[in-house]
Amino acid sequence: MTRSGLLSLFDKYGILPTPQRVEIASILLERPQHLSADQIIERLRVAGSGVSKATVYNSLNLFSKCGLVREVMVDPVRKFYDSTTHPHHHFYNVDSGELSDIPVEQVCFEDLPDLPDGTERESIEVLIKVRDRTDQPG
Numbered sequence: 365m366t367r368s369g370l371l372s373l374f375d376k377y378g379i380l381p382t383p384q385r386v387e388i389a390s391i392l393l394e395r396p397q398h399l400s401a402d403q404i405i406e407r408l409r410v411a412g413s414g415v416s417k418a419t420v421y422n423s424l425n426l427f428s429k430c431g432l433v434r435e436v437m438v439d440p441v442r443k444f445y446d447s448t449t450h451p452h453h454h455f456y457n458v459d460s461g462e463l464s465d466i467p468v469e470q471v472c473f474e475d476l477p478d479l480p481d482g483t484e485r486e487s488i489e490v491l492i493k494v495r496d497r498t499d500q501p502g
């Protein structure tokens with residue numbers, strides 16, 4: 365994504381484009397991907413950036429609150445930031461720690477429970493956990 369494309373996204377989501385935020389967002393929004401905060405911090409380090417961990421965490425929280433990125437919680441201690449914000453589902457490989465997308469049209473529900481009184485459906489997110497098969501050679 366170009367710098368001007370990034371800045372217009374910040375504008376669209378009402379995010380003040382500080383240099384650090386632009387740096388963090390440019391890594392995450394480089395292509396469709398799922399990155400943890402630690403992976404983003406690692407990429408910033410490799411790129412020679414001096415952005416602090418706290419700034420990365422704060423910026424990612426802000427981005428997901430504003431809708432620029434999506435949070436995907438795979439378990440209580442593992443959170444990913446998803447550059448793809450339109451509705452879709454995920455496979456999570458518990459062995460490799462990899463998260464991958466499932467197009468929304470590939471999951472359909474035959475029946476869904478009635479919603480609790482006074483509520484409406486906001487979204488449905490499916491996380492299918494997989495592990496590597498042990499009966500395969502290699």
Ligand SMILES: [Zn+2]
Pocket residue numbers: 398446448452453454464465
């Ligand atoms: Zn995704």
